[in-house]
Amino acid sequence: RGPKSLLLQTRPLPKNVNTEIISKQFTASPALATIEYFRARRGPFTPEEKRGKGHLMMASTHWKVERFVAIAMTGIMPACLFVQGATMDHLLSTFVYLHGFWGIDGVLKDYLVKFVPWIGKVWYLLAIIGFAGLVNFNYNDVGITKAIQMLWSL
Numbered sequence: 253r254g255p256k257s258l259l260l261q262t263r264p265l266p267k268n269v270n271t272e273i274i275s276k277q278f279t280a281s282p283a284l285a286t287i288e289y290f291r292a293r294r295g296p297f298t299p300e301e302k303r304g305k306g307h308l309m310m311a312s313t314h315w316k317v318e319r320f321v322a323i324a325m326t327g328i329m330p331a332c333l334f335v336q337g338a339t340m341d342h343l344l345s346t347f348v349y350l351h352g353f354w355g356i357d358g359v360l361k362d363y364l365v366k367f368v369p370w371i372g373k374v375w376y377l378l379a380i381i382g383f384a385g386l387v388n389f390n391y392n393d394v395g396i397t398k399a400i401q402m403l404w405s406l
């Protein structure tokens with residue numbers, strides 16, 4: 253976001269913001285500001301951002317959903333070996349795909365969006381095409397579990 257980055261803004265925060273609670277506002281020399289520009293943004297976040305303005309859910313709720321999905325995968329992965337079929341294939345693909353999607357999405361948002369603002373749209377497009385491919389594979393081929401087993405037995 254260049255010089256408009258929240259980190260580099262010097263305008264005062266709204267009166268209702270408790271600066272003891274949120275991160276200190278950034279003020280620095282141009283040299284330090286350049287270094288700061290290349291760091292991933294970890295705040296200060298505006299109250300609107302914390303509430304998840306423009307998003308479907310609060311960031312903390314999203315974080316919990318991500319962890320729920322990651323933990324669920326530890327059960328779904330071995331379960332697929334014992335209970336096989338289309339339902340398990342779709343469950344496995346959906347959970348692993350969601351996890352991988354959010355994982356990469358987070359890395360892109362933390363490190364790349366700042367330099368390539370449209371990268372998120374490319375990622376969403378790739379992700380939709382990729383997921384469609386997986387669903388197609390589960391419907392019209394041996395399914396993801398069987399495919400992994402076949403790969404292992406090579």
Ligand code: HEM
Nearest residue numbers: 319322323325326329348349351352353354355356358359
């Ligand atoms: C049961 C297996 C797995 C578990 C329990 C698991 C768990 C986790 C957890 C807890 C995180 C968050 C780490 C953090 O925020 O500090 C994470 C990040 C991530 N995971 Fe997994 N994961 C598993 C398998 C996978 C697989 C199969 C993929 C690839 C599709 C994957 C891709 C990622 C990515 C891209 C990140 C983000 C890395 C980052 O932020 O630097 N994970 N995983």
